[in-house]
Every structure is written in C-alpha cells, then in structure tokens.
Amino acid sequence: MSGFPVPTMPAPPVSVVGLGQLGGSLAAALAGAGRPVSGWDVDPAARDAAEDQGVRISQELTGVVVLAVPLPVMGSALTGLRIDPGATVTDLGSVKVPVLAELGAAHGDRFVGGHPMCGTERSGHTAVDPALFTGARWALCLEPGTDLRRWLRVAEIALSVGAEVVPVTAAEHDDAVAAISAVPHLLAAALAAAAGQAGPLALSLAAGSFRDGTRVVGSDPAFVTALVEGNAGPTAAALDRVRAQLARPWADLVADGHAVRTASAGRRPVRVPLDRTALLALGRAGGAVTRRLAAFVEGWVPEGA
Structure with a gap:
C-alpha cells in the first residue's frame, strides 16, 4: 500500500441500497451526472421516487455497492439481494468502528467504510436532494487492511458528487x-x-x-x-x-468558544502520494482530497498545518 502507482480504471457502476435522504440523494446525483446507477429500497415509494430521478431499480448489485441504511440494519441490508462477488462495498453510516467490525468480517478487504458529513433533520425519500453532497466532507476509512484501489473507487464517487474526501481510520x-x-x-x-x-x-x-x-x-x-x-x-x-x-468561568468559556467558532484559517493546496500514511496525515491535519490524479491526489490543508 505504499506509494506505488495506481492506474486510473473506468468508473464502475454504483448500486445504492437504501433510497432515503442520503442514499436517494447520492443515487440521484450520480444519475444526473450520467453515471450508471441502480438502487433498491424495501419501501416501494422510495423506489418509485428514485426511478423518477433516473435511477434503475434492481436487486442485482455490482460495481460499488453503497449501504445507505440505518445503523441497526446495516448487517442485514444485503439479505435477499444478489451481489457481484467482486463488488466493492461501502456504507454511509454515522458510526464506523462497529460497522467495520461487522461488515469487514463479512466482506474483507472489499469493504471501505464511509460517512458523508451532510444531511438535515429531515429524512426519507421526500428529503432527497441531488446537491446534498456539494462541498461536504466525506470521511473515508483507510485501515491497515484496506485495499487502496477499492478506497479510490469510493473516493472517486464522493468527488464526483461534489464532496471532499477526508482519509481517516474508523477509530479516529x-x-x-x-x-x-x-x-x-x-x-x-x-x-x-x-x-x-x-x-x-x-x-x-x-x-x-x-x-x-x-x-x-x-x-x-x-x-x-x-x-x-x-x-x-x-x-x-x-x-x-x-x-x-x-x-469554567463563563466569561472565559464564552471568549474561548467564540475564538474557535470565528477562526478563519486559510487553505494551502497540497499534492499527496497514494500512500496510506501520507493520506492519513492529510486527514489528521484537517485537510481533504479534492481531485484524483494518476499516482497522486490533490487537496488542501489549513494554513500552518
């Protein structure tokens, strides 16, 4: 996983399981961009809404399979569905260590944990917004056993819908x-x-x-x-x-909180090799990936990082 060139591969199709706010928004954004995307949801109304957005409804999952379902049913979301044994599996769950333990055990290095930091207090297919991910941070887990090629496939999906990718470990x-x-x-x-x-x-x-x-x-x-x-x-x-x-004394608390909330750090552009240590250093510095190159990624870190 250290600094070797990773060739750019043709964009694989995407299959989204769970077509509520996050999954439906992702599927609609990809369909709008011309990406081959299919989807499935146990709710017929969610399936109909996604189909209206140009998403092909199917129980056949291939390419990159995105689990956009509630945390309690993450482990059973693929039951009854037909998944290509070579597919990369990722998720959009808001907690990563338990999901990694469950789905990592089931899918091995085919699994890449993810969490886009977006969404609203609304939920369900009526809250779908294809622009939901624009400008959002998308945490993408890079564990010691993560297949970097698969990580990049998921990262490219996040980038294609306007998000910025933050390399992290599940625990971080x-x-x-x-x-x-x-x-x-x-x-x-x-x-x-x-x-x-x-x-x-x-x-x-x-x-x-x-x-x-x-x-x-x-x-x-x-x-x-x-x-x-x-x-x-x-x-x-x-x-x-x-x-x-x-x-703490209230005046001190208010002053310190105000300073953190109103700080306006600039950004410094960086180019990072496709190497786990370098990518994680970018995330730990508060930066993000914004573009994939052949053997590098481009992104930014806060000024002074």
Missing part, C-alpha cells in the same frame, strides 16, 4: 464525530427538554438562539439514539469535555 472518525455530531444532538435534546421544563412563557419567547441550538433535535429519535449508543464510549468522553468546559 468515531472520536471526532462524537465531538461534532453526537454531542450536539444530545445538547440540542437537553436544551429543548430544559426549555420545556421552564414553561410555556419560555417557549413562546424562543427565537433564533433556541431555534439554532435545537434544530437537530427534529431528527428521527431512532436515528439519534443509534448514533449516540453506537458510539457510546467516544460520545461519553466528548460529553465529559463539554461538562468540564461548562464548569
């Missing part, structure tokens, strides 16, 4: 996402519940700060529960850091 992903996704969901729920306890007057006066701070609590509770419970250890550690912050 789960630690990071606990801090910036799982904990915000819990804080939004706590803020809404506490405001409810404050009574109807408080809720009637709620405006922008409350709306912005509680937006994600409108997400499907089953999704949020799976997110936080599936990543319980890192989420608990991240929540402990928040509790420690809340115990």
